[in-house]
Amino acid sequence: xxxxxxxxxxxxxxxxxxxxxxxxxxxxxxxxxxxxxxxxxxxxxxxxxxxxxxxxxxxxxxxxxxxxxxxxxxxxxxxxxxxxxxxxxxxxxxxxxxxxxxxxxxxxxxxxxxxxxxxxxxxxxxxxxxxxxxxxxxxxxxxxxxxxxxxxxxxxxxxxxxxxxxxxxxxxxxxxxxxxxxxxxxxxxxxxxxxxxxxx
Amino acid sequence: xxxxxxxxxxxxxxxxxxxxxxxxxxxxxxxxxxxxxxxxxxxxxxxxxxxxxxxxxxxxxxxxxxxxxxxxxxxxxxxxxxxxxxxxxxxxxxxxxxxxxxxxxxxxxxxxxxxxxxxxxxxxxxxxxxxxxxxxxxxxxxxxxxxxxxxxxxxxxxxxxxxxxxxxxxxxxxxxxxxxxxxxxxxxxxxxxxxxxxxxxxxxxxxxxxxxxxxxxxxxxxxxxxxxxxxxxxxxxxxx
Numbered sequence: 001x002x003x004x005x006x007x008x009x010x011x012x013x014x015x016x017x018x019x020x021x022x023x024x025x026x027x028x029x030x031x032x033x034x035x036x037x038x039x040x041x042x043x044x045x046x047x048x049x050x051x052x053x054x055x056x057x058x059x060x061x062x063x064x065x066x067x068x069x070x071x072x073x074x075x076x077x078x079x080x081x082x083x084x085x086x087x088x089x090x091x092x093x094x095x096x097x098x099x100x101x102x103x104x105x106x107x108x109x110x111x112x113x114x115x116x117x118x119x120x121x122x123x124x125x126x127x128x129x130x131x132x133x134x135x136x137x138x139x140x141x142x143x144x145x146x147x148x149x150x151x152x153x154x155x156x157x158x159x160x161x162x163x164x165x166x167x168x169x170x171x172x173x174x175x176x177x178x179x180x181x182x183x184x185x186x187x188x189x190x191x192x193x194x195x196x197x198x199x200x
Numbered sequence: 201x202x203x204x205x206x207x208x209x210x211x212x213x214x215x216x217x218x219x220x221x222x223x224x225x226x227x228x229x230x231x232x233x234x235x236x237x238x239x240x241x242x243x244x245x246x247x248x249x250x251x252x253x254x255x256x257x258x259x260x261x262x263x264x265x266x267x268x269x270x271x272x273x274x275x276x277x278x279x280x281x282x283x284x285x286x287x288x289x290x291x292x293x294x295x296x297x298x299x300x301x302x303x304x305x306x307x308x309x310x311x312x313x314x315x316x317x318x319x320x321x322x323x324x325x326x327x328x329x330x331x332x333x334x335x336x337x338x339x340x341x342x343x344x345x346x347x348x349x350x351x352x353x354x355x356x357x358x359x360x361x362x363x364x365x366x367x368x369x370x371x372x373x374x375x376x377x378x379x380x381x382x383x384x385x386x387x388x389x390x391x392x393x394x395x396x397x398x399x400x401x402x403x404x405x406x407x408x409x410x411x412x413x414x415x416x417x418x419x420x421x422x423x424x425x426x427x428x429x430x431x432x433x434x435x436x437x438x439x440x
Contacts, residue, residue, distance in 0.1 A: 025290035025291075025432075025433060025434065026434070051334075052334070052395045052396045053332075053334030053335075053395055054334070056333075056334040056335060056336065056342075056395055057333050057334050059336075060295075060298075060318075060333055060334075060336070060337075063295040064295045064296075064297055131297075135297055135298060135299070136298060136299075137297075137298055163388075164332055164334060164345070164390075164393065164395070165347070165387045165388070165392070165405065165419055166320050166325070166332075166347045167407070167415055168325065168347050168348060168349050168350055168354065168405065168406045168407040168419070169349070169350055169351070169406075169407030169412055169415060169416045182226065185226055185229075186222045186223070186226055187222075189221075189222040189225045189226065190219075190221075190222040193221055193222065
């Protein structure tokens with residue numbers, strides 16, 4: 001009887017353990033990283049921050065993984081290194097950094113992504129971050145923003161596809177129509193010209 | 201006019217003219233419109249902007265769909281938060297990656313019913329509507345900013361009015377919102393949304409005017425408040 005009971009308990013434990021559990025919510029380690037991302041960096045003596053949209057994207061990414069304490073500590077150390085590098089540039093913002101400075105910052109970013117098995121690449125100033133599965137988790141020209149400029153200041157930064165608000169006035173089909181329409185105008189114009197000249 | 205003379209005349213205007221003149225005609229028309237009548241012919245200008253855009257677009261229809269609808273009367277696994285209110289147990293939620301379809305959105309009064317994606321890239325907006333990745337999921341307790349094309353999935357927003365219902369069905373629960381207000385704002389107006397909001401609020405938008413194609417300057421925003429739906433658990437886990 002004891003054997004049957006122990007087998008039953010063992011099976012129950014196995015069943016419980018295989019109930020789907022996802023890498024979900026923000027754990028304490030991830031919270032520490034997010035808090036670090038929200039702190040300021042002094043650029044020419046002025047407090048500058050990562051745009052809220054950038055931090056939110058990090059939070060959404062952290063919701064899909066589980067960061068360990070060790071990884072979080074490494075990432076935080078990496079962020080602090082990046083901040084020290086930024087402050088040492090003497091620039092007003094990332095865009096104003098020299099090529100060498102940007103290269104150093106990018107190297108630091110790459111090390112940070114490697115901690116979670118991800119990668120960082122860039123084309124010009126545009127940075128693309130991919131997770132360990134090769135999926136894009138961030139793509140933008142990085143910038144810092146001031147939070148003391150009132151409502152007129154864009155605290156969200158600009159992403160390569162136009163920032164927070166997207167272009168929602170043309171779908172694939174629309175664009176096809178526009179291009180086909182343009183060729184139609186050309187063809188008609190050419191045809192009319194040909195006919196007129198032939199008759200003349 | 202003699203036959204030989206006519207032939208010489210055709211030869212004179214033919215050849216390159218058949219190619220060059222139509223091109224000049226086309227470019228000339230667009231230039232005149234741009235300089236002289238831009239305000240009146242915004243549609244043509246914006247259409248031209250799309251044509252000459254150097255952005256690389258991806259109109260692929262391949263994406264991962266993780267949406268498994270929760271039936272109306274079904275219960276989802278919940279936990280009780282510190283103030284005694286139920287929250288959807290985070291461990292049971294498959295948080296969508298960028299580009300995943302994880303839900304669907306329905307606005308009966310506007311005849312809108314379409315897939316909802318995480319992320320508002322080309323693939324998402326070609327196959328449905330998408331949440332800006334810098335905003336949050338429904339039920340997360342923050343701002344959910346959703347974009348859709350005005351000539352496809354969000355064309356029906358032109359019928360949006362205060363008091364109408366918006367239903368978002370996800371794999372972790374169903375959420376009902378009521379439209380508070382609508383507004384037309386500039387696409388660069390950062391006061392149109394608050395990504396740092398610590399309360400649940402839904403914002404939908406599309407290009408305005410509705411029947412205009414291309415790169416319009418204005419957006420039509422729909423603001424809605426949550427009236428029904430269990431919030432997602434946000435209690436900080438222990439970590440590994």
